[in-house]
Amino acid sequence: MQMPVKQDSPGTGEHVARVMVIVFLALATLMLAFALGFGVRELTDDSSGSASPAGGSGGSNGVAAPNAAFIDEIVQLLESQYVDRKLLNTDDLLDAAVNGVITSLNDRETHYIPPEDLKGGALALDSSYQGIGASVSDSAGEIRIVAPFRDSPAEQAGIRSGDAILEVDGEPTDGWTDSMAVERIRGPKGSTVTLTVRHTDGSVETLDIVRGEIAIDSVFREPNLEIIPGESDKSIVDRTGAVVSDICYLAISQFHDKTHQELIDRASDIEKSGCTGLILDLRSNPGGGLQATIDVTDEFLDEGTIIIEQDANSNRQVTSAKNGGILTKIKMVTLVDAGSASGAEVLAAALHDNRRSTTMGAQTFGKGTVNRLFPLQSCGNPDDCGAVYMSVGRWLTPNGDLIEGLGIVPDVAIEMTAEQYVDEGDVQIFAAIDFLRQKP
Numbered sequence: 001m002q003m004p005v006k007q008d009s010p011g012t013g014e015h016v017a018r019v020m021v022i023v024f025l026a027l028a029t030l031m032l033a034f035a036l037g038f039g040v041r042e043l044t045d046d047s048s049g050s051a052s053p054a055g056g057s058g059g060s061n062g063v064a065a066p067n068a069a070f071i072d073e074i075v076q077l078l079e080s081q082y083v084d085r086k087l088l089n090t091d092d093l094l095d096a097a098v099n100g101v102i103t104s105l106n107d108r109e110t111h112y113i114p115p116e117d118l119k120g121g122a123l124a125l126d127s128s129y130q131g132i133g134a135s136v137s138d139s140a141g142e143i144r145i146v147a148p149f150r151d152s153p154a155e156q157a158g159i160r161s162g163d164a165i166l167e168v169d170g171e172p173t174d175g176w177t178d179s180m181a182v183e184r185i186r187g188p189k190g191s192t193v194t195l196t197v198r199h200t201d202g203s204v205e206t207l208d209i210v211r212g213e214i215a216i217d218s219v220f221r222e223p224n225l226e227i228i229p230g231e232s233d234k235s236i237v238d239r240t241g242a243v244v245s246d247i248c249y250l251a252i253s254q255f256h257d258k259t260h261q262e263l264i265d266r267a268s269d270i271e272k273s274g275c276t277g278l279i280l281d282l283r284s285n286p287g288g289g290l291q292a293t294i295d296v297t298d299e300f301l302d303e304g305t306i307i308i309e310q311d312a313n314s315n316r317q318v319t320s321a322k323n324g325g326i327l328t329k330i331k332m333v334t335l336v337d338a339g340s341a342s343g344a345e346v347l348a349a350a351l352h353d354n355r356r357s358t359t360m361g362a363q364t365f366g367k368g369t370v371n372r373l374f375p376l377q378s379c380g381n382p383d384d385c386g387a388v389y390m391s392v393g394r395w396l397t398p399n400g401d402l403i404e405g406l407g408i409v410p411d412v413a414i415e416m417t418a419e420q421y422v423d424e425g426d427v428q429i430f431a432a433i434d435f436l437r438q439k440p
Contacts, residue, residue: 071097107391108139109369115386117183131186132193133214134159135254135286137341138178139367142166145197146365147284147339149216150224150253157209160199160418161284161339167196167206179389189213201418218288219262220251223281228425236279239430247436248275248330249429252296255288255343260295267299268326277331277436279429280351283361287342297347299325300332304354305398307346309370312393321354332357333432336410341365345408349397352411358435359410361428368395368403 075093079085098112133152134145143165148155165173168184185193189212196206222234228241236244248270252259270278280300287293297306301321309317334348334357345364351357370393376385395403412435414428421427 102388107369109367109371109389109391111177111179111389113179113373113387113389114183115384117179118387129186129214129216130189131211131214132157132159132209133212133216134185136165136178136181136185137286137365137367138176138181140164143173143176143178143181146286146341147253149214150220152214153209153212157207158205159195159197159207159209161337162200164198165195166198166204167194169194187211216254216256217262218253218256218259219266220253221249221266222251223249223426223429224251224253224284225421225426227429229422232425236429236433238433239425244433246275247277247279247433248273249279249281251281252285252344252347254285255292255296257289257292259288259292260299263296263299264326270327271330275330277333278327279432279436280332280334280357281429282340282344282348283335283337283428284339285341285344286339286365287344287367289343293343293346294319297350298322300327300347300351300356301325301354302328304350304356306350308396308398308400310394310396311370316396321350328356331436333435334359335361335428335432336364336408337362337416337428338365340408342367345403346395346397348408349399349401349403352408353398358412359408360412360414360432360435361410362413362415363409364407366403366405366407368405369393370395 078088082088102110102112132154133149134154135147135149136143137146138144145154145159145161145163145165147161148159165181165185167173168181171184173181185195187193191211192208193211194206194208196204198204223236226232226234227237231237231241236247236249238244250267250270252263294306298321302323302325304321306319306321309319311317332351334351336344336348336359340348340361341364345366345368348357348359348364352359369391371389372392373387373389375382375387379385397403397408412431414431416426416428
């Protein structure tokens with residue numbers, strides 16, 4: 001990763017010093033605010049901040065903050081005395097400095113976003129883009145697939161939730177952030193990217209994936225996989241293989257700018273359909289936009305809290321449901337798993353805590369930070385500065401429980417391995433049908 005910085009014509013030492021002081025000043029308060037912070041795509045706040053350098057004579061511990069002269073002294077010493085000074089590289093020094101500041105936070109959700117990643121749409125949450133169709137995370141110390149999108153090139157090539165991406169076009173991913181992975185994996189429609197992946201069963205496979213135009217439909221009335229492999233097609237069936245007509249099914253695969261309208265278009269008839277229960281499937285939903293998540297959640301609630309945002313000063317802002325949702329009365333089960341993250345966790349928790357739905361499945365991913373993008377502007381040309389994608393708060397469930405690092409524990413725990421699915425079918429959906437058919 002390189003961080004292009006345009007200046008008139010400084011030497012290496014001055015060049016590094018100027019950029020370093022910008023980085024340190026812009027992020028000094030961040031380091032302090034999140035020194036005790038907890039560590040998919042993100043549940044992205046639609047607002048953004050602007051980075052404004054903040055001065056000060058020292059940190060909270062009384063130690064003077066690094067300044068341009070301090071950094072320049074280090075660089076000059078390296079250039080004049082370091083035994084391998086011919087190997088010094090300005091870009092490497094800048095890269096190490098920026099990464100050092102960010103890494104010191106021990107916060108998996110705060111990143112420096114290089115300008116090329118921003119221009120490539122690394123944080124875009126639109127309803128279409130060109131790429132392979134999968135969300136990734138670096139939370140486990142390696143690049144992993146949170147979930148492939150339904151009917152995407154990634155899914156069709158054999159990419160599965162939980163896969164670790166070991167190489168991209170032959171380049172090892174060691175030390176990469178998820179934004180770096182997104183930038184390298186995305187590309188023009190029709191081009192090919194080669195991924196070496198380690199599946200959850202430990203097998204390693206190299207896959208050539210042809211990128212496509214990913215039109216991201218996000219709301220579905222049929223399951224992604226056959227409930228009984230090789231037998232049920234897209235029908236909802238119970239354990240006996242009989243087609244289910246008394247239970248409706250709804251899957252939300254992620255949250256983007258069109259998800260709310262998709263929900264209204266595809267689910268407004270459910271409560272009038274004669275179904276006595278609804279399965280809301282949030283498995284492998286990696287999250288998405290904050291406003292889309294709130295709008296969708298509001299369709300299931302007539303009242304109550306949707307989400308609580310807690311900032312670095314422990315101030316809380318509560319978002320509440322409004323009357324008039326399209327799915328507020330039908331009995332519900334919400335299915336979740338380890339691929340349910342961010343917005344999916346917010347929705348599941350809101351339905352659970354408001355006693356609107358029973359959650360079933362496996363413990364969720366645990367992504368609950370409030371993230372905002374702060375463009376950097378002081379490197380000469382603002383277009384070449386990049387940005388800091390920063391954790392500025394935590395999402396709490398309506399009951400006040402932390403999501404980050406913990407996830408949502410379902411009311412009814414039902415694990416399902418790939419082998420179990422092949423042998424027994426979708427046991428989580430079977431359990432949901434059985435539960436919804438129980439008489440009060």
